[in-house]
Amino acid sequence: MADTDVQNGAESAAKVRTLADLARIAGVSAGTVSRALAGNSLVNTKTREKIEAIAREHGFRPNQMASKLRRQKTGVIGVAIPLGHDVRQQISDTFFMTLLGYLADELTEKGYDLMLRRVIPAQDEDWLDRFIGSGMVDGVIVIGQSDQFERIEDVADGYLPMVVWGNHQEGQRHCVVGSNNRLGGKLAAERLIASGAKSLAFLGDTQPIEFAARYAGAKEVAAKMGVAIRPLPTHLSPERTGEEIAKHLREIEGKVDGIFAATDTIAVTCLKELRERGMEVPGQIKIVGFDDLPISSQTMPPLTTVRQDIAAGAKGLVDLLLRRLEGEDTESLVLPPHLVLRETA
Amino acid sequence: MADTDVQNGAESAAKVRTLADLARIAGVSAGTVSRALAGNSLVNTKTREKIEAIAREHGFRPNQMASKLRRQKTGVIGVAIPLGHDVRQQISDTFFMTLLGYLADELTEKGYDLMLRRVIPAQDEDWLDRFIGSGMVDGVIVIGQSDQFERIEDVADGYLPMVVWGNHQEGQRHCVVGSNNRLGGKLAAERLIASGAKSLAFLGDTQPIEFAARYAGAKEVAAKMGVAIRPLPTHLSPERTGEEIAKHLREIEGKVDGIFAATDTIAVTCLKELRERGMEVPGQIKIVGFDDLPISSQTMPPLTTVRQDIAAGAKGLVDLLLRRLEGEDTESLVLPPHLVLRETA
DNA sequence: CAGCAAATTGCAAACGATTGCAATTGTGCG
DNA sequence: CGCACAATTGCAATCGTTTGCAATTTGCTG
Structure with missing residues (x-):
């Protein structure tokens, strides 16, 4: 206790950057701190509370990179927008942007972060492999097939956690969500x-x-x-x-x-x-x-x-992707469009 | 050589997941492979070419998490959109979304990735600290001050690499880019x-x-x-x-x-x-x-x-952020708006 | 009070790439 | 032929967390 206080006084709000630092202050081992902060483990309630208190006091946050490296998953879903035809346009296309907004919602709700990447296939042949192989994302959502249908097909064979917004075609191999x-x-x-x-x-x-x-x-x-x-x-x-x-x-x-x-x-x-x-x-x-x-x-x-029901589309994309992350080889999802009768026809 | 071929035959396009794997095949050490792939180092040209060839052949990509952990930078810029008043709206707000599109362009061009996070401050007091402290981003761009002016101010004192799109106010402490x-x-x-x-x-x-x-x-x-x-x-x-x-x-x-x-x-x-x-x-x-x-x-x-000149705004945000990443304590940037005369007034 | 199971905690080995430093090989020159 | 020096390469520590396994402590029972 005295020791803790001394340390507190000396380093105070100074630098508690690692589990080890925190562990030293709390007088336990790094492993215990890790478990305590993970919440659900088998640490003594009292120990956990003490550790949580210290963590809060010092504003400590475990380093995500280390964590992700160790557990081999990132908690990040990549969202790629390939700009095939009309480069400047698509990204500001209201429809895609709205879809992106809903996607952000859905993913956040499921505890995933969203990494956005604009891609110009003409300038970067390898965009999809690079994105997937970067090790920065657990899965990928592609917004719009653009003119990249073939490339996406190629990748789909060897990479399960990918879902694409776009058109569904008889016999295609990649999982797609889109309107009919x-x-x-x-x-x-x-x-x-x-x-x-x-x-x-x-x-x-x-x-x-x-x-x-x-x-x-x-x-x-x-x-x-x-x-x-x-x-x-x-x-x-x-x-x-x-x-x-x-x-x-x-x-x-x-x-x-x-x-x-x-x-x-x-x-x-x-x-x-x-x-x-x-x-x-x-x-x-x-x-x-x-x-x-x-x-x-x-x-x-x-x-x-x-x-087109954008919200339903986003939900579909995320649901299917999560199931694919579990290993399921999901079918595509084709949503029915609806005529909205107003005054121009 | 024979050895290489045997390995090739045995594991072929199998699994070259780590530098060490690749190093084994190439008959060098992991360190050398790392340097070779980094491109500019002091490896023998011949060795490098050989390593590059093998890497290409096996579609090898170094694990980003490990890399980021080791070098202590992520190459990712966080973009937060706080949804203060009108929750569902803002994210689909055309203006913000267009800005986001341009941001994606600018960041990509500078070699950064973009991590998007929608935030509902009312549900998550701690959003900004969490984002920053997550260790997943090198810097943060906040799109719109929403009703979070104070919180942003608080953070700005202790965290340099943050730039905010929004309104500039006399004497404020955070760096902002926005129209007058x-x-x-x-x-x-x-x-x-x-x-x-x-x-x-x-x-x-x-x-x-x-x-x-x-x-x-x-x-x-x-x-x-x-x-x-x-x-x-x-x-x-x-x-x-x-x-x-x-x-x-x-x-x-x-x-x-x-x-x-x-x-x-x-x-x-x-x-x-x-x-x-x-x-x-x-x-x-x-x-x-x-x-x-x-x-x-x-x-x-x-x-x-x-x-409002959205493209200029995005460019300004990114430029300032990059300078802040270098340690410079930049001034805010206030852009002049222009009246566009059409027919409603 | 011995003895055993259950509850906690510590230890140390991963995760995979980077990089300072040392070791090795190769080159040029006296 | 030997030495100094440069060019390459290998070694091993490090980044910070997680987690299986072992060690320790605690709690109970006979």
């Missing part, structure tokens, strides 16, 4: 046609696999109903897209009366361009978007769109 | 008055320190010009805000002809409510927002707003 994009495309086309459109256009890049599926769904419905549909490629970010869309609109004027936008962001920009050209929505031309972002209910008129 | 909110508020109010408004309102919560400063700036200008201004508190998220704003609008109808919204998000919602009530913008009532989000140029009519 094809179905979403169908819903959109059906709605456009039901509200009177006679000739459709898909506004957006059809390269990314998710968009391709949306377009395919719409095309299927269009074909069945005997309606034409054409793709009108654009980029994603409003700044660059405005002009592109305006150009498309000039060309299709009078030939198209129903637009399915690959994304709400695109739909909103389109809506604005239409209004500037004096086209009435939904009178002369109808629009359906995809995502149901917060803005979409704030446009004038409010946007009819296909809703 | 007061000036922004002035710009907004000046514009509203210049375009003919006779009675102003500030739409948004005045508790958060950034918003308080914006309001203060506007109030100063209003006072000088002999114009009234009143605060109209709201939450941030569109879902909950719509009704609040509608209620405010009902009450101020005819009494206010210039609205300064704390945020573009709020401004956009307000714009919609106004239009639904049949008010003409900017004819009957003028609006100025804050942030200049991508949506803001897409509204109808396009929103006049005060622009």
Whole structure:
């Protein structure tokens, strides 16, 4: 006791950086301190309380690196956002960012930390292996397949704890969570046609696999109903897209009366361009978007769109990943999108 | 050589998990492998190439935990988002998320990883100390002071490598990067008055320190010009805000002809409510927002707003943090906001 | 009070990479 | 041919925690 006090006086709030330091002050061994701080072990209640008190007093926190090294797990989940097509855009893409927010929530709740990594595959062939092999993460969530489908497939064979947000394809080997994009495309086309459109256009890049599926769904419905549909490629970010869309609109004027936008962001920009050209929505031309972002209910008129349930997606990603961390080889999870009927179609 | 081949044949692509494994195959010591892989050291070029080849062949990556433990630095910057007032909102707040995207870029470029942590201070008193003391990050960036100004101040005294996005206040002790909110508020109010408004309102919560400063700036200008201004508190998220704003609008109808919204998000919602009530913008009532989000140029009519340069903010945060990691006690960085003249005022 | 089981605690070996210092090999030159 | 010196490489300690096993203490029972 006296000894403790002396030490206290001498080093006071000085430096208790290691278990050993704390152990010396408490007059026990490092092992005991470790167990005490771990909480649940077999240390005497009295000893534990004493140790906890000292730890609190000195603001001691065990070194995570050492801990992680020893127990061979990090408590960190890596979240990678591959930026395949449209480099600057995707990271600020509202949808992905919102998903990221929910992911942070879910992971925090399960006691994991989140390590975020933007990746430009074109500049770094090896991104996924590097992330996984870094030893810094227990598992990986990839947000968006971008144009990296093959690379992800390759890795999936040898690495269980990985889940991907994106599109599901028959027979694929990596575990994916995502909306049924094809179905979403169908819903959109059906709605456009039901509200009177006679000739459709898909506004957006059809390269990314998710968009391709949306377009395919719409095309299927269009074909069945005997309606034409054409793709009108654009980029994603409003700044660059405005002009592109305006150009498309000039060309299709009078030939198209129903637009399915690959994304709400695109739909909103389109809506604005239409209004500037004096086209009435939904009178002369109808629009359906995809995502149901917060803005979409704030446009004038409010946007009819296909809703993806972001919160459910995040929860799915985390649940599946945790099960994979336990060794289970989980199936993919495909979420049903829902048509949100507002006023543009 | 023969020995190497045998081992190769036996364990082949098997398990080269540690430096020691690799060293055995290469017929050197672990230390040499470490130096070789580190690249720049004093190993014989030939030896290094051989080691690199083997490493590549086996897809070997050194264990980061061990490395970090040994060198006592992690190469990771923690990014904390404290959710003080409006829990669910902030994380999906477009502004913060965009900032986060740019931060990820900047940090990646400088060779750091980013560890994201959402924090609910009300549930976790100790969040900042925990994050810092965890030993998992070399430095911390806090996005938004929320209602945690005091706690951040406390920590700043004893912890250099921390930079905060937020509002700068005379004499504060923590290093902050942010827009000059007061000036922004002035710009907004000046514009509203210049375009003919006779009675102003500030739409948004005045508790958060950034918003308080914006309001203060506007109030100063209003006072000088002999114009009234009143605060109209709201939450941030569109879902909950719509009704609040509608209620405010009902009450101020005819009494206010210039609205300064704390945020573009709020401004956009307000714009919609106004239009639904049949008010003409900017004819009957003028609006100025804050942030200049991508949506803001897409509204109808396009929103006049005060622009914060997010990219510059991110760059500033990272630059200052890196200098602090070197031991420099940097000053805060206050960025000038700019009025973006569009059509709502 | 001996004797044994249960409850605590200490010891020391991991975890895997880094790095100062010493040992070895190789080179050039007298 | 031998020596000084430079270029490489090996050795072993270290980072701080965790954890199996052994040692010690405590508590009970006959």
